[in-house]
Amino acid sequence: xxxxxxxxxxxxxxxxxxxxxxxxxxxxxxxxxxxxxxxxxxxxxxxxxxxxxxxxxxxxxxxxxxxxxxxxxxxxxxxxxxxxxxxxxxxxxxxxxxxxxxxxxxxxxxxxxxxxxxxxxxxxxxxxxxxxxxxxxxxxxxxxxxxxxxxxxxxxxxxxxxxxxxxxxxxxxxxxxxxxxxxxxxxxxxxxxxxxxxxxxxxxxxxxxxxxxxxxxxxxxxxxxxxxxxxxxxxxxxxxxxxxxxxxxxxxxxxxxxxxxxxxxxxxxxxxxxxxxxxxxxxxxxxxxxxxx
Amino acid sequence: xxxxxxxxxxxxxxxxxxxxxxxxxxxxxxxxxxxxxxxxxxxxxxxxxxxxxxxxxxxxxxxxxxxxxxxxxxxxxxxxxxxxxxxxxxxxxxxxxxxxxxxxxxxxxxxxxxxxxxxxxxxxxxxxxxx
Numbered sequence: 074x075x076x077x078x079x080x081x082x083x084x085x086x087x088x089x090x091x092x093x094x095x096x097x098x099x100x101x102x103x104x105x106x107x108x109x110x111x112x113x114x115x116x117x118x119x120x121x122x123x124x125x126x127x128x129x130x131x132x133x134x135x136x137x138x139x140x141x142x143x144x145x146x147x148x149x150x151x152x153x154x155x156x157x158x159x160x161x162x163x164x165x166x167x168x169x170x171x172x173x174x175x176x177x178x179x180x181x182x183x184x185x186x187x188x189x190x191x192x193x194x195x196x197x198x199x200x201x202x203x204x205x206x207x208x209x210x211x212x213x214x215x216x217x218x219x220x221x222x223x224x225x226x227x228x229x230x231x232x233x234x235x236x237x238x239x240x241x242x243x244x245x246x247x248x249x250x251x252x253x254x255x256x257x258x259x260x261x262x263x264x265x266x267x268x269x270x271x272x273x274x275x276x277x278x279x280x281x282x283x284x285x286x287x288x289x290x291x292x293x294x295x296x297x298x299x300x301x302x303x304x305x306x307x308x309x310x311x312x313x314x315x316x317x318x319x320x321x322x323x324x325x326x327x328x329x330x331x332x333x334x335x336x337x338x339x340x341x342x343x344x345x346x347x348x349x350x351x352x353x354x355x356x357x358x359x360x361x362x363x364x365x366x
Numbered sequence: 367x368x369x370x371x372x373x374x375x376x377x378x379x380x381x382x383x384x385x386x387x388x389x390x391x392x393x394x395x396x397x398x399x400x401x402x403x404x405x406x407x408x409x410x411x412x413x414x415x416x417x418x419x420x421x422x423x424x425x426x427x428x429x430x431x432x433x434x435x436x437x438x439x440x441x442x443x444x445x446x447x448x449x450x451x452x453x454x455x456x457x458x459x460x461x462x463x464x465x466x467x468x469x470x471x472x473x474x475x476x477x478x479x480x481x482x483x484x485x486x487x488x489x490x491x492x493x494x495x496x497x
Contacts, residue, residue: 113419251417259410259420273377280419297382297422355380 082146083107084232084264085131090140091288092130100126101137102288108232108264113254114293115279116268119366122285124268125165128236131266132162144232158186161230163238167221171210175203175220179227186228197223200249214241222250226257233257235267239274247271251278272358284365292325292365299361302343305354307336320345326364338364369407369415383418387426388433395435395446396462398453404446406436 085108093099100123108114118124129135131142133149142149145156152160170178175198183189198205201219209217218241225233233254239247251274257263266283269275275282276296283293303325306313313335317324322339329335338356347353356364373390375383394400409427413420427444430436437447453459474484 111421248417252414255413255417255420259413276377276383277375277416277418280421297384297425300380300382357378357380359378 082110083143084110084112084145085149085266086143087131088141088143090127090130090137090142092126092135092137099288101130104140104289106131106283106290106293108266110231110264111258111262112281113258113265113279114267114281114283115275115296116266116283116285117275117362117366118268118285122366123288124285125236127285128234128266128268132160132234155187158188158228159231161225161228161233163218163221163225163233163235165236165240167217169209169217169221169224171208173209174206175209175212176205178209178220179224182224182227188229189227190229193229194223194227197226197253201246215243215246218242219246219250222253226253229261231261231263233263233265233267235265237269238267239269239271247274254278272362276358282361284361286366296358299340300356300358302340303338303356303361304341304347305336305338305356305360305364307334307352309333310335313337316348316351320347328364369411372407372412372415375416375418384422384426384429387423388429391426391430392433392435393462395450396454396459400446400450401452402446402448402450405439406444406446408443 085106087104087106090101090104090106091099092101104127106127116124116127126135130137131144131149133142133144133152136150144152145159147153147156170181173181179194197219201216201223203212203216203220203223209220212220218238222235222238225235239250242250254265254267255278257265265278267275267279280295280297281293282296282299283290285291306316307330308316310333313327316322317337317339320339320341322341322345324337324339326338327335328337338360341347373387375386377383379386381389391400391406400406406427407415409420409423412418412423416423427436431438431444434447434449436444439445470488
């Protein structure tokens with residue numbers, strides 16, 4: 074049996090975060106969020122929902138107008154070097170130095186970190202077919218993305234933040250990347266947050282899902298629980314109101330239909346039994362994404 | 367046991383991955399493909415082979431253990447529990463299909479399908495080559 078280094082101390086804690094861009098509406102609006110050690114959290118949200126902004130704020134790269142971000146117990150905006158070295162980040166737009174070769178780039182970053190797993194770096198460069206001595210600008214999009222991932226894993230971070238890390242990878246490359254993530258969790262109990270639109274990837278590795286909507290983490294829960302507890306009901310508005318009360322269900326999303334009917338996505342208490350004759354459907358991750366983001 | 371072929375998972379299903387693992391292991395034990403004392407892949411091996419979070423695997427294994435399908439051997443490996451010496455009787459194995467068929471029956475009633483044609487479809491599907 075695998076044990077995870079579960080402590081009560083969150084790896085990351087965001088409280089009351091509000092952030093808006095000049096002349097823009099609020100992107101994050103009183104957002105609270107917690108990441109615990111060993112969790113792999115999939116961050117779900119529509120395009121423009123603020124996922125990248127949220128991840129950058131989590132990392133202390135953006136200063137919110139209100140609220141606090143704490144990483145490993147320190148203010149994210151003033152992390153000391155030792156704590157910063159515990160974080161790995163794969164940004165959506167890779168920020169690799171295009172004139173460098175992968176070997177030069179990695180040698181450069183190596184100098185910043187107290188820990189550096191050279192064996193892992195060598196293994197991944199070979200397995201992921203990245204030429205060590207070719208200028209980075211000549212690498213393909215997928216190769217650059219893989220190099221960015223290698224850079225983020227090399228110093229064995231305890232918190233790994235990945236913003237759309239697999240967009241340019243083919244299915245085999247994605248599977249291999251997911252195996253690496255699982256290894257990070259198994260080896261060190263690393264905390265991982267990643268955003269992606271490829272839901273099948275999330276479904277495999279993300280034990281927990283966070284739905285970003287309206288500038289807040291509207292719901293965070295283990296995917297298993299959501300699949301087992303969330304159901305889609307249809308009926309008249311009155312029937313639905315009675316049913317929700319009777320089941321003690323928590324409505325998550327209502328969609329009005331024709332003729333005074335509605336569809337209600339609701340989370341049932343564990344072990345609730347839906348009465349016979351009620352129109353009810355199970356949901357999958359695609360449904361949850363469509364309805365809750 | 368080769369962890370890559372131990373079980374398969376379907377993403378996009380309303381069935382959580384840990385449930386899929388449990389049901390597949392139960393079916394393989396019931397069919398006698400896995401027998402008492404057979405060692406199953408470790409949490410680590412299976413998590414990496416399937417690229418699935420290790421907690422998903424350990425959750426499935428713990429439930430299989432409390433259902434008496436698996437047991438923990440000294441050391442840390444899990445094996446198929448001692449009572450599963452051979453394949454279950456046909457009658458018991460057929461019972462395992464009940465929940466799936468109940469669901470199919472409910473859908474057939476919703477579609478108001480005649481019984482004969484529904485059964486014929488099931489026969490046809492049974493005769494098809496396994497994919």
